[in-house]
Amino acid sequence: MLGLGKKDLGLLAAVAALTLLAPFLLNPFPSDSSLAQFNAGYPDLMQRFVIFGIFAIGFNILFGLTGYLSFGHAAFLGVGSYAAVWMFKLLTMNVIPAIILSVIVAGLFALLIGFISLRRSGIYFAILTLAFAQMSFALAYSVLTPITNGETGLQIALDDPRILGVSATADGSIPVTHLFGLEMRATEILNLGPWQFQFSAGYYLCAAIMLAAFYLSIRIFRSPFGMMLRAVKSNQQRLYYTGLNARPYTLAAFVISGMYAGLAGGLLASMDPLAGAERMQWTASGEVVLMTILGGAGTLIGPVLGAGFIKYFENIFSKLNDNVLHGWFAFLPDGLENAVVAIIHPFVGKGWHLTLGLMFMLVVIFLPGGLVEGGQRIGRLFRRKRGSEERAAQQTPAE
Amino acid sequence: MDALILQTLNGLDKGSAYALIALGLTLIFGTLGVVNFAHGALFMIGAFCAVTLQRILSASYVTIDDSRTDFLGNPMEVETPYVHAWFGESVGAGIIEWSVPLAILFSIPVMLLIGFVMERGLIKHFYKRPHADQILVTFGLAIVLQEIVKYFYGANPIPTPAPDALTGSFDFGVLLGFDPNVIIYPYWRLVYFAFAALVIGAVFSFLQFTTFGMVVRAGMADRETVGLLGINIDKRFTIMFGIAAAVAGLAGVMYAPINSPNYHMGMDFLVLSFVVVVVGGMGSLPGAVLAGFLLGILESFASMTQVINLIPGINQIIIYVVAIVVLLVRPRGLMGRKGVMEE
Numbered sequence: 001m002l003g004l005g006k007k008d009l010g011l012l013a014a015v016a017a018l019t020l021l022a023p024f025l026l027n028p029f030p031s032d033s034s035l036a037q038f039n040a041g042y043p044d045l046m047q048r049f050v051i052f053g054i055f056a057i058g059f060n061i062l063f064g065l066t067g068y069l070s071f072g073h074a075a076f077l078g079v080g081s082y083a084a085v086w087m088f089k090l091l092t093m094n095v096i097p098a099i100i101l102s103v104i105v106a107g108l109f110a111l112l113i114g115f116i117s118l119r120r121s122g123i124y125f126a127i128l129t130l131a132f133a134q135m136s137f138a139l140a141y142s143v144l145t146p147i148t149n150g151e152t153g154l155q156i157a158l159d160d161p162r163i164l165g166v167s168a169t170a171d172g173s174i175p176v177t178h179l180f181g182l183e184m185r186a187t188e189i190l191n192l193g194p195w196q197f198q199f200s201a202g203y204y205l206c207a208a209i210m211l212a213a214f215y216l217s218i219r220i221f222r223s224p225f226g227m228m229l230r231a232v233k234s235n236q237q238r239l240y241y242t243g244l245n246a247r248p249y250t251l252a253a254f255v256i257s258g259m260y261a262g263l264a265g266g267l268l269a270s271m272d273p274l275a276g277a278e279r280m281q282w283t284a285s286g287e288v289v290l291m292t293i294l295g296g297a298g299t300l301i302g303p304v305l306g307a308g309f310i311k312y313f314e315n316i317f318s319k320l321n322d323n324v325l326h327g328w329f330a331f332l333p334d335g336l337e338n339a340v341v342a343i344i345h346p347f348v349g350k351g352w353h354l355t356l357g358l359m360f361m362l363v364v365i366f367l368p369g370g371l372v373e374g375g376q377r378i379g380r381l382f383r384r385k386r387g388s389e390e391r392a393a394q395q396t397p398a399e
Numbered sequence: 400m401d402a403l404i405l406q407t408l409n410g411l412d413k414g415s416a417y418a419l420i421a422l423g424l425t426l427i428f429g430t431l432g433v434v435n436f437a438h439g440a441l442f443m444i445g446a447f448c449a450v451t452l453q454r455i456l457s458a459s460y461v462t463i464d465d466s467r468t469d470f471l472g473n474p475m476e477v478e479t480p481y482v483h484a485w486f487g488e489s490v491g492a493g494i495i496e497w498s499v500p501l502a503i504l505f506s507i508p509v510m511l512l513i514g515f516v517m518e519r520g521l522i523k524h525f526y527k528r529p530h531a532d533q534i535l536v537t538f539g540l541a542i543v544l545q546e547i548v549k550y551f552y553g554a555n556p557i558p559t560p561a562p563d564a565l566t567g568s569f570d571f572g573v574l575l576g577f578d579p580n581v582i583i584y585p586y587w588r589l590v591y592f593a594f595a596a597l598v599i600g601a602v603f604s605f606l607q608f609t610t611f612g613m614v615v616r617a618g619m620a621d622r623e624t625v626g627l628l629g630i631n632i633d634k635r636f637t638i639m640f641g642i643a644a645a646v647a648g649l650a651g652v653m654y655a656p657i658n659s660p661n662y663h664m665g666m667d668f669l670v671l672s673f674v675v676v677v678v679g680g681m682g683s684l685p686g687a688v689l690a691g692f693l694l695g696i697l698e699s700f701a702s703m704t705q706v707i708n709l710i711p712g713i714n715q716i717i718i719y720v721v722a723i724v725v726l727l728v729r730p731r732g733l734m735g736r737k738g739v740m741e742e
Contacts, residue, residue, distance in 0.1 A: 123681075360538070361539035
């Protein structure tokens, strides 16, 4: 079905189920319990899960398949955001044209940068893309201020000349983004006993687009084109010797992944119509590399997992503070409690980046295949154990 | 003409910093073949060595002086730095004032140690891994180092002044026959340039004129053969990593008065230093130094008002533009050797 193998179809179905049921799955704790802060089932965070999922899926098409490490992918995300916000300002508050424009603009931008950067490979490619991204960042901050609104960031104002639609609503406020009238911020709240589940229109739009993006990435992975990209990764030299030019393929992969990034940027702006230059900074590029590596580069599900993992922990860890920690460890004797809190303190709250950096290093050192490889290892461990038990069971009667 | 000279001078100090960091990066790349994204963090740690030493030297004890009262009428608490008590008022004040130059001595062992630990503990395990993995793990390390510094020193820049004797400005124009006050240049930047030149000269002569340096150069050219000759090249390369770390640290120590150290200064310099290395030519030491000064001066020319009026924003992107052009026209870099990092 859908041109997928049985296994891929299962994977797609699993991801679809996870994303569609996310408001339930991410809200396992009743809202009045002390564990409620671990809930992630509110629209803003869920949107970020799937949007950065899209970003990482796209990055994985380039890095996971061809092995070209781009350190400037956030530039495409930023360009996509700007394009979307301009669409909101000038044309309509409907998100569809904005998203389409952001994909197109990011694609063109990627074509330009990719055409130049892909002349080199390896570390040179990483530095070239980094240089381009930093350049875009610097320009967005300074000269391009008429387009990007510099440090303040591009926002929607009351006097925007919107062609289709109104500059301001009847009560004089800024109109909100919508999909043919369905407001992106509209949220249905379902109260089930102490649980509260939120269903946001914006989230479901993002989730649907993410599923489409995921489906497309499976198709790319399984296509002859994807095979070609993998050949680039494993041995480009040999590819040249067989008389094939690898560059059109890598360029296509670069543009596709740039368009994914643009899509993610467009969605970010659709959910919250503003765009700032800091989205293009190289730390943002590092983050998507991190998501992909953490989940497992070159695997289908890895980037989605990595994006969810990082965004979840970013949110939870940075919210923890000393009071919460003291609450947790209250059962310990006072001296011990203070000691434990003092040890954990640097890693949470504002120190969340320290945890992130450590996690990143540990993954690269011990688990180069990321979470997916970790899962496989654990799975293999269990299988082997069960296998030996069965063998043991078979051997017992023979005694 | 005077503006040109002034901009050249202005470019020298930034260029010196680029050159020193790029030199260390190239040393590491040339010897160990590792791309070190944590090198900017080493530069930052160097700057914080200066901060730390300043704090250590200013450590003081509190005595209560009954003869004076503070504004509440209580006996006044007087803080006396220990160095004042030990060496007398004037010498002690002098020591605190000169803490940044003194930090040079302090930082060398610290940075060497950090370099050794880093190489033995982490980098060693990444020789055989792909470059992407090296970039990623050192990138992670850079984040960790940066966050540790942020935890201990806070997120705000910490002013670390130069000694009073070196804070003034030098009227360079008078020397060259221009009117006074046309080309003035802060003493400390002059000191920084001289210091950078000294360090660069020391590294080059160390590599050129000592047996140790000769072995290292041989190892850079052909590691396997040197190993076959029964020389423990790994040990020497570890020491070179330590030296590279120390060079970055020294660049940081002396940069502290120019730009108050903050925890992300390393990242800001790192990206540019990589660009410098690539422009100079991967693995070429003279190339790194040359490109460092060249790009520093170019950046300073690009920030002249006349140039900005001509091409707005050029000062922000000039370095990247140059890097892109160089990489495309002469992929090997200005002075890159053949066969280094070429696929």
